[in-house]
Amino acid sequence: MQSKINRAVGLFVALVFLGSEAHAQASALSDAATQPAKGRFAWREQARFERYELLGNDMDQWTIDTRLIYGLRKDVSLTLNVPTILRDRDMISVTGLGDQEGLGDTTLMLKWRFWQHDPAPVDTNRLALIGGLRLPTGTDGLSTEGWDPFVGLTFTKVEDRHGMNASVRYTVSTDGLAEPISAGTGDADLLTLETSWLYRLSPSEYTSETDASLYFTVESFVDYETNGDVSWRVAPGLLYEARRWTAELSPILPIAQDIDHRAELEWGLAFGLRFLF
Numbered sequence: 001m002q003s004k005i006n007r008a009v010g011l012f013v014a015l016v017f018l019g020s021e022a023h024a025q026a027s028a029l030s031d032a033a034t035q036p037a038k039g040r041f042a043w044r045e046q047a048r049f050e051r052y053e054l055l056g057n058d059m060d061q062w063t064i065d066t067r068l069i070y071g072l073r074k075d076v077s078l079t080l081n082v083p084t085i086l087r088d089r090d091m092i093s094v095t096g097l098g099d100q101e102g103l104g105d106t107t108l109m110l111k112w113r114f115w116q117h118d119p120a121p122v123d124t125n126r127l128a129l130i131g132g133l134r135l136p137t138g139t140d141g142l143s144t145e146g147w148d149p150f151v152g153l154t155f156t157k158v159e160d161r162h163g164m165n166a167s168v169r170y171t172v173s174t175d176g177l178a179e180p181i182s183a184g185t186g187d188a189d190l191l192t193l194e195t196s197w198l199y200r201l202s203p204s205e206y207t208s209e210t211d212a213s214l215y216f217t218v219e220s221f222v223d224y225e226t227n228g229d230v231s232w233r234v235a236p237g238l239l240y241e242a243r244r245w246t247a248e249l250s251p252i253l254p255i256a257q258d259i260d261h262r263a264e265l266e267w268g269l270a271f272g273l274r275f276l277f
């Protein structure tokens with residue numbers, strides 16, 4: 001009898017974790033077909049350090065993303081992302097810009113989860129359509145100064161201790177920086193392919209004593225721009241997921257780069273916190 005009670009409570013705990021959706025099986029850097037429940041907010045602060053090589057010189061960049069996600073319906077969410085950027089250059093750039101700091105371009109995104117199949121209480125398969133607009137709200141020298149629309153598709157699968165996500169996104173560039181640093185900030189369109197895998201290290205099973213979960217994650221990103229630049233980077237990491245907050249840490253490693261029109265990534269590191277209200 002007691003074992004049945006423990007299994008029932010464990011199932012309830014698992015549903016609490018999956019029901020938060022803004023956290024469940026969402027990696028640090030890639031997208032997932034999850035969102036907060038209707039009327040709920042998720043707040044995310046993430047800092048990324050990236051070292052680039054540009055024109056034979058190193059350039060360090062800190063990006064702090066402030067992201068708010070609101071559940072409009074159980075299957076539709078609205079995301080607002082505002083980045084703050086700090087750049088440290090070894091020398092003055094060809095455009096006459098040295099160190100820079102200020103706001104980057106704001107992004108608005110709608111996500112519609114149009115399909116969901118749950119084969120077991122803690123297993124799920126989901127598909128979501130995303131679409132949005134990057135607005136030219138950034139500081140001079142940090143903004144692309146374009147109104148850049150994007151559209152994409154995201155798939156999420158959770159099975160026992162495993163989570164998998166796959167996304168494709170296309171961004172149309174209507175303007176661009178004279179010296180683009182990252183993919184999608186020049187005058188070329190950007191196609192991004194994202195995949196991620198999460199493995200729940202603990203607990204092996206949800207029980208009445210489960211308060212949090214620890215995941216090992218691996219994320220992969222392929223960026224192809226219509227000017228011919230292509231790059232592939234991988235981010236292994238750890239994800240600690242409590243009922244109302246999540247902590248994440250991921251190094252960012254370039255695997256292959258064939259780039260002529262922007263900076264090349266040498267390495268990076270991302271860490272952040274998420275909160276659900």
